Amino acid sequence: MQDILEREPKTGPNVSQREGPVARTIEQQTAKLPSDTFLWAAMGSIGVSLAMLVMGEEKKANFIGQWAPTLLIMGLYNKMVKLHGSDAATTA
Numbered sequence: 001m002q003d004i005l006e007r008e009p010k011t012g013p014n015v016s017q018r019e020g021p022v023a024r025t026i027e028q029q030t031a032k033l034p035s036d037t038f039l040w041a042a043m044g045s046i047g048v049s050l051a052m053l054v055m056g057e058e059k060k061a062n063f064i065g066q067w068a069p070t071l072l073i074m075g076l077y078n079k080m081v082k083l084h085g086s087d088a089a090t091t092a
Contacts, residue, residue, distance in 0.1 A: 030078045038075025042068040 019027070049065030052058075 027081050030074070031082060033078065035075060035079050035082065038071050038078060042071040042075070045071065 045064050045067040049061045049068075052061035052064060
């Protein structure tokens with residue numbers, strides 16, 4: 001296993017590949033939130049969508065129900081940035 005790690009190229013992000021100021025700001029703000037916030041928000045959107053469907057508001061239910069995947073992806077991104085950091089945190 002150590003052999004494989006030693007053969008891997010040891011490169012850092014190129015200056016042109018660094019995160020921009022908007023992405024950096026978003027990462028800093030979302031890092032303040034607990035990771036399960038996004039999970040609960042997604043579950044909430046599913047619940048509200050179900051309630052709207054029961055009330056006969058099918059179009060609104062579909063619209064709100066489609067928030068869940070977006071919230072889950074945002075949570076996944078947030079978790080990855082917390083675990084692995086962004087290139088702004090690893091490069092000066």
